[in-house]
Amino acid sequence: MRVYADNAATTKMSRTAIDAMLPYLETHYGNPSSLYSIGQEAAEALLAARETVAGCLGCEPREITFTSGGSEADNQAIMTAAAIGARNGKKHIISTAFEHHAVLHTLNKLARQGYDITLLDVHENGIVTPEQVAEAIREDTCLVTIMYANNEIGSIQPIPEIGKVCREKGVLFHTDAVQAAGHLAIDVKAQNIDMLSLSGHKFHGPKGVGALYCRKGIPLTNLIEGGAQERGKRAGTENVAGIVSMAAALKEACDNLDETAPRVAAMRDRLIDGLLQIPHSVLNGDRTSRLPGNVNICFEGIEGESLLLMLDDEGVCASSGSACTSGSLDPSHVLLAIGRPHEIAHGSLRLSLCDTNTDEEIDHILEVVPKVVTHLRGFSPVWRDLESGKREHLI
Numbered sequence: 001m002r003v004y005a006d007n008a009a010t011t012k013m014s015r016t017a018i019d020a021m022l023p024y025l026e027t028h029y030g031n032p033s034s035l036y037s038i039g040q041e042a043a044e045a046l047l048a049a050r051e052t053v054a055g056c057l058g059c060e061p062r063e064i065t066f067t068s069g070g071s072e073a074d075n076q077a078i079m080t081a082a083a084i085g086a087r088n089g090k091k092h093i094i095s096t097a098f099e100h101h102a103v104l105h106t107l108n109k110l111a112r113q114g115y116d117i118t119l120l121d122v123h124e125n126g127i128v129t130p131e132q133v134a135e136a137i138r139e140d141t142c143l144v145t146i147m148y149a150n151n152e153i154g155s156i157q158p159i160p161e162i163g164k165v166c167r168e169k170g171v172l173f174h175t176d177a178v179q180a181a182g183h184l185a186i187d188v189k190a191q192n193i194d195m196l197s198l199s200g201h202k203f204h205g206p207k208g209v210g211a212l213y214c215r216k217g218i219p220l221t222n223l224i225e226g227g228a229q230e231r232g233k234r235a236g237t238e239n240v241a242g243i244v245s246m247a248a249a250l251k252e253a254c255d256n257l258d259e260t261a262p263r264v265a266a267m268r269d270r271l272i273d274g275l276l277q278i279p280h281s282v283l284n285g286d287r288t289s290r291l292p293g294n295v296n297i298c299f300e301g302i303e304g305e306s307l308l309l310m311l312d313d314e315g316v317c318a319s320s321g322s323a324c325t326s327g328s329l330d331p332s333h334v335l336l337a338i339g340r341p342h343e344i345a346h347g348s349l350r351l352s353l354c355d356t357n358t359d360e361e362i363d364h365i366l367e368v369v370p371k372v373v374t375h376l377r378g379f380s381p382v383w384r385d386l387e388s389g390k391r392e393h394l395i
């Protein structure tokens with residue numbers, strides 16, 4: 001049996017998303033900026049896709065800009081708020097220590113340009129409170145950027161409440177909702193969000209396409225100069241097929257959410273309960289305020305990388321953290337941010353489920369992981385020290 005349980009890294013495209021894309025590769029391949037009919041068919045498809053995405057987020061179509069993915073949307077949102085801030089003499093930005101690197105590295109760049117960055121501490125459950133945000137806001141704060149749900153530990157942030165604090169203090173609020181879009185109900189107006197990033201390939205759409213919601217009246221900064229596409233805010237001939245497909249995938253995911261989310265969450269909970277039976281294991285991220293598909297557990301005395309390789313042999317595709325850090329031996333910055341010691345953070349396993357996973361697959365994972373953990377502990381000098389009492393158990 002092969003089980004794909006790394007849906008936080010990317011998802012398989014849905015049939016709907018593939019079918020939506022094909023006509024724009026085969027027949028309506030015109031440039032949407034051209035005046036003849038095959039160009040206009042593409043332009044109309046873009047219009048419809050913008051309406052669809054806006055409908056899923058509760059905003060107006062003109063508040064949506066299509067991008068090359070979540071990373072670009074994050075970069076554009078942050079650079080936009082930074083530029084507005086600089087014009088008003090405000091160069092302080094608030095974020096958290098457990099953001100995606102698309103946010104953290106953009107903030108590092110701004111720090112080198114003289115911006116003052118405050119990274120809020122994250123509680124052990126992986127949640128930042130509105131009170132922390134309120135306390136950190138200063139006269140010169142131009143942006144608060146806090147992710148909607150964490151990609152490694154799945155914790156969902158109190159977004160409407162954080163947005164409310166920002167509104168009251170007159171500070172722009174951006175959220176990286178790449179893990180949330182298509183998985184949780186989003187309403188940018190009701191949730192006090194000024195800017196929001198999403199990415200097609202995290203909800204069964206294609207890779208290399210995403211969107212940025214930016215509340216009207218906020219002047220977007222261009223990252224890419226050139227033609228007047230996307231109302232002059234993002235140059236380059238539009239990825240028509242990708243955009244149409246992403247919109248179809250988002251609509252499908254949002255339409256089915258009431259049915260899929262509880263079903264996925266039930267598989268998640270069975271997985272969490274089963275894996276926590278393994279001695280000296282701990283759940284990362286909040287138990288209830290959690291993405292329906294996210295399981296993240298640390299096992300003491302083993303290396304996450306060895307665990308992943310052995311799980312691959314057993315047919316289970318999983319991750320030890322984010323795809324971006326795998327390949328490096330540094331422990332996850334997210335696990336360190338919630339206070340896990342290095343030696344614990346190294347033994348992490350992330351399983352991220354989606355609506356196409358099955359109960360049989362959960363059974364398979366529950367059979368394989370305890371076996372592999374026991375096997376690896378059998379070879380581990382650290383585990384031997386822990387068991388003989390030479391070293392103290394941390395969990």
Ligand SMILES: *Cc1c(COP(=O)(O)O)cnc(C)c1O
Binds near residue numbers: 100102147151210
């Ligand atoms: C995947 C991901 C991104 C990056 O999106 P891409 O479309 O791959 O650029 C950004 N933020 C979060 C939270 C993600 O999970």
